[in-house]
Amino acid sequence: MVGGVLPPTETSNPTWTVEFADVRTYVARRLLQAIPTLLGVTIFSFALTRLAPGDPVQLMTFDPKMTVKSREILRHQLCLDRTTVEQYFIWLLGSQECNTRGLIRGDFGDSLYDKRPALDMILERVPATLELTGTALLIGILIGLGIGIYSAAKHGTLFDSLSRIFAVIGQAIPTFWLGLIMILVFAVILRWLPVGGRYTLSIEGTKNFFDHLKHLMMPAFVLALFWIAILSRYMRTEMLEVIRQDYMRAARAKGVPKRKVYFRHGARNALIPFITILGPAIAGLLSGAVIVERIFSWPGMGRLAIDAVFQRDFPLVMATVMIGAVLVIGGNLLSDILYGAVDPRIRLN
Amino acid sequence: MDTPARLSDEGEGAPRTILDVRGLKTYFYTDDGVVKAVDGVDFSVREGEVFGLVGESGCGKSVTALSILRLVDSPGETVDGTVTFDGESLLELPEDDMNKLRGSRMSIIFQQPISSLNPVFSVGDQVAEVLQLHEGLGKDEAWIKAVDLLDQVGFPDAESRANAFPHEMSGGQAQRVMIAIALALKPSLLIADEPTTALDVTIQAQILDLLRDLSRRWKTAVILITHDLGVIAEMVDRVAVMYAGRIVELSNVRELFKTPKHPYTVGLMESIPVLGQVKDRLNVIPGSVPNLINLPPGCRFAPRCRPRVENGLEICIQVEPDLEPLAAGHLASCWLYQDHDEV
Structure with a gap:
């Protein structure tokens, strides 16, 4: 020990462990x-x-x-x-x-038309909706984060300007229009992707992963585009804020290569405020799914909800609203828990 | 300008030079114009010594330090000069080699210790990171060594404190962590950029003691940047006084305090309150630091210089003086002491 024992004013603060x-x-x-x-x-x-x-x-x-x-x-x-x-x-x-x-x-009532429990009808559709929104969220986060970090690192360059234009367009294009145009281009003219549905129906009932992926790609991208645009702007702002922090320079002074400073020291900090937007993003994706499922004949909850509303199938409408509310509350809770997990300064209590 | 004779600030029989800075110029290209933050700085640091760099805020001390480590960010750029560290020319080194050198052979600690630590990693992780980077240690080995280092910089319960996060530390504790990181690989040079300015007075002395002890033990040369002449008097062997982006005087510390030569240094000394002396007002240097975008021609200090007026020197406002030796190891850039043809 050099430099003497610390005086009492500098003793440790015992609240630093997080109990599960x-x-x-x-x-x-x-x-x-x-x-x-x-x-x-x-x-x-x-x-x-x-x-x-x-x-x-x-x-x-x-x-x-x-x-x-x-x-x-x-x-x-x-x-x-x-x-x-x-x-x-x-x-x-x-x-x-x-x-x-x-x-x-736990009884949501029976559908007025199908005479089946509304909950059963929804639960049949939930996996399809989660698959669509989950994929869209993943695409939104990965591409949005990537664009955001990169345009912050290269701010003021051509890439940064292009990403700004892309973000404005991505936020402005209505989902239903983009969906229809994409169907027209990729399914009708180019015939690369199917027009809609979740997979090609076959007599044997076998499911092919690539077939499934081909069906998922277009609706997931259409649903994700808005969030790519939003999240990339958000991440860029956060990252620009982080880049100016003292610890970024201090990390470089330790000999950490520049790219690693951005991704290890920078992104981890920029993610903290970013996570707060995930709750609203999940809610936004669920409501966006209603339209996208309709356009791409995706057999999910959203389509069920729209049909139920048009038919005034009250129990089914109420059931979709309730399940939607539970998913939104769950998404918000998840983002708050993640918030505490990435930022040691936030304690969940 | 840069003749070999300039190296004469090396006294006789002096130890090897570890760092040699010649003609260093770092400019910032802002919308308002080119800010010449560092404009031709020369000095050298010997192995194991504590070298002081003193001057008021904005005179270019920190930019000099960052330029040596090549950590100046855009819009700043080092436009001229050489930095020779242990025989290597740093300004020409590839970035990869520079990364290997930073934090291992040369390191730096900053004025704001808490914000210099990453808030999302535990301090143990941040000490371990430098060991993993440069010594290729595994996670567990690096952690054990990090705990040992934290113990050496004065944490009585290093094992548990290694898990703490920066926001759970006081400024003094955070600066100890920074010192542990900076000295983890026993570098041959440590730049301490105002290491105690943000700390309480009582903690300042502890941190300075720690720095002195560890640098002596591991034979690390230190460049101590400060605006506090008291710290200079107590800590350093030799000192350079900076003014408006240039060094105006360089000498060993005793001589500087006993016989300051440059009018700016003299002014600094006179502005220190002396214990037991009753004064209504402290002496101040008239005027203010020149704008680094539109520097006056000639000596940068000339507009504020009383001896210039008293001696009726005209050259001062026309030609910039060079840093020239006045005595062994004592240099100053002032026309009062230099031969010149009066224009």
Whole structure:
């Protein structure tokens, strides 16, 4: 020991270890906090479905032979003759008469048309949606980060200007238009990629990975483009901020090569604020998927939701909204946990 | 300008020169014009000595240090001069070799220790990184050695403190970590750029003691950059005084304090309060530092120089004086002491 023992003012601060238990209690608390949020979602969306014009019974009985009497019987069987408030509590808490155990017991009700549990119908579609949005998110992050870091490192150059123009275009192009143009170019004219669907149907029912990939490519890219544009701008700004920090020069003074300074010392710091945008990005991708799935006939939740809305299939609409809300809350929680994981200065408590 | 005679700041029987800087010029190309932050600096540092570089803020001390390590970022650029370190010409070295040299044979510590540490890595990782880079140690070996280094720079519980993050440290502790990183490979030269300026006075002395002890033990030469003449008096062997991007006086520390020659140095000495002497006002140097974009012709200090007026020297505002020896190992760039044809 040289230089003497440190005086008491410089002694250590004992709060520097992260206990795993902290993370668990944090997650548990966040999940408890999610309950009132979800309850609010149920009230608003339930009210919206009932306030919107259109009547499922009318749509289901669009038949000149149907009498007013039998229509009223159907309405009564579906419990749609009750007041909105009553219907809400039946849906939430369940009712023997209306043949539902209620949301709190995990029953989302049956689809008015298919007469199958709405939850089952959604769960069949969730993997397709997660596949599409997950791929789009991955593309968005990888390309967005890459462009962002590179244009920060080379700021003021031609690449930087091009990436700015690309970002403006990427944010401005409407998804549905880009989807249609891409279908026109790559599927109709060039015939490189399929027009839509998740895979080529075959009699044997076999699935081919490359076939699957060919179907996934176009919708995933269309969905990702907006987020590539947003995330690359975001990352560029963060990275420019980080480049000016003292520790970047200090790392170079240690003999760390320039590229490694950017990617090891710089990107790790720039990622911290970047992660906060991931929660909103997940929510944005889920809502974007609704349109993209429709255009590319992708058999996901979004398409199911749109069809349910047009048919006024109330239980199915509510179920898609609830599952969507859970995915968004989960995405936000995930980004907050990641936030604590990459930044040691943030403690989850 | 750069004749071999200029090397005469080497006293007789002096130890080997480890670093030799000649005619170093680093300019910043800004929108307002070219800022000549370092404009022709010459000095050399001997093996194992503590060399002081003193001057007020903005005189080019830090830029000189960064230029030696080639860490000046755009819009700054070293446009002229040579830097010879241990026989190698640094300004011509390929970047890969420069990376190998930085942090192993020559290192630097900065004024802001906390912000110089990366906030997302533990301090142990950051010490270990330099060992992994230059000694090719594995992660575990490097960690063990890093803990040992942290112990040597004065952490009583190095093993657990190695896991701490920079935001959990005080400025003094962070500077100890920086010193551990800088001295991890026992470099032959350490540049300490205002290492104690941001620290409490009580911690300053500890850090300076630590620097002195370790550099003596490992025979590391130190360039100590500071604006604090007290630190210079206490720590260094030889000292160079910088003004507006040039060295105006260079001497061993005793002689500089006893017989300062350059009017700027004299002014600096007079502006220090002396214990026991009662003064209503401290002596100040009139005027302010010239704009480094539009430098006056002639001596940069001339517009503020009282002896120039008293002696009626005209040459000062026309021709820039060179750094010339006045006595063995004592150089100054001032027309008061140099032969000149009056114009």
